[in-house]
Amino acid sequence: MLWTAGAGVAATEIRTSAQHGTEPKFQADANSGRVVGICIDIMRAVERLDPGLKFTGDQVWQPLPRIYSAMDRGMQDASCGLSHSPERDKKYQFVGPPLFSIRYYLVARSDDAATINNWDDLRNLGKDSVVLANRGFAGATILESLGGIQVDAGATDPKLNLQKLLAHRGRFFFHRSPGLQAVLERSGVVGKVKILPTVMTTSQLYFVMGRQVAPALVERLRTTLQALEKSGELERIAKSWE
Template identity: 30%
Template sequence: MSLGRWRRCWVGVLAMLCLALCSAVCSAQPLSLRTVSQAGARIKYELDEAGVPRGGICLDILHAVQRVDPGLRFAGVEQPHPLRRVELLLEEGGIDVFFCLLRSPERAQRWHYAPTPLYGVRHAVVLRAEPPLNLEGYEALAQLSRQQPVVVMRGSILVQALKREGVAVAEVASDREALEMLLRGRASAVYGQEQNLQRTIRDAQLGARVRLQSQGFPLEHQYLVYRKDLPQAAVDRLNAALKRLEADGSLRRIAEAPR
């Protein structure tokens, strides 16, 4: 190897070492970011009897981010808020970041999304077991809603998705309340995220009385979001942590863990 090539090689190696060292030093620097948890979303944030988050996909991802970047801290996660309040806090700068939100064009105007998807969620409907119905897609759901509305959780962007497809909706505070309306004959179907609906059906022991169907409905992803004016250094650290969790399979394992 010529002297010139040898020097260029060592310059490249030193540059990589400096980059790794800078990354390690940055990760060691303490950085506290404000956040909250979401009330009424048990798959995302499982609350204990005192209303304090004890688990859930989004809380597990938050802890994993702290594991790969020990200097990062998230203050306020023990405070659960309804989704609409979460969105208002994020838009007005009351919090810095939030785990996890679905993406929509309207939401993307109000705050920023990290590029790494956290986990996928399939949309689904719940119908009464009797009479049996085969319902696939929004067109069939819109026709069914002409008899009685389709119930969906209040504040979710799923409300807008249904309305765009011509589905008549009624909004309620929780999936449990939606299922109760369905069983009392006050709704034609319940629409929501498959994981949430499965958990609610299991906890309420309603498996013999209802039927869940996801075929014909879209798959979307949850993301980490942050306020528009969050400093770029903080954004870079968050993005780097998520990329590491994606690369080593942590995000997939968290999403696939039994709930």
């Protein structure tokens, strides 16, 4: 049976934040300016199913390094929509089931004739084919783990990497979808760059909680997410943002 809050009983807070540069996981609503997105919808669905849980801080924007720091220091309990990595697996608690999946693509300048069907095609282009990625994000970790690929993860924002791409400071930009087209539009580069058609890799995203969070709360969130998955609500939310 799912948890319910009795009358007059304060809800258990789960402190979180909105992650910069991750549309449509988190994005600013064009009319109200409030943070909306896949993760916000999932948090509200959790609260509806278990009224004894309340996410706080989801309207506060933070870059990913600051989110890590806050969880490490026990100042934040959870972050929505992170993928597994060896470092994260050691430091945090992943709360299944997966929330949604993402697909990674390469973005090139519009006049680039390169055809990339797999990682070997990318490697075979040589050392001048630098791939830009966002520092601290999973995409950079994926590229660096492959070997034989020249990676520049010096910038933390997709818009900066797209500017570097147009300035010929890299040949490709590695980023994920859903949300990639919105990033191109927001950055003002539509028509100047193109998304190559090959899906280079996929990844599943999860709620991640700090090690300081009590096991009972972790299990409570897991139980609620499992119910949302079983009902099809997680899939419905993700598809609504495609």
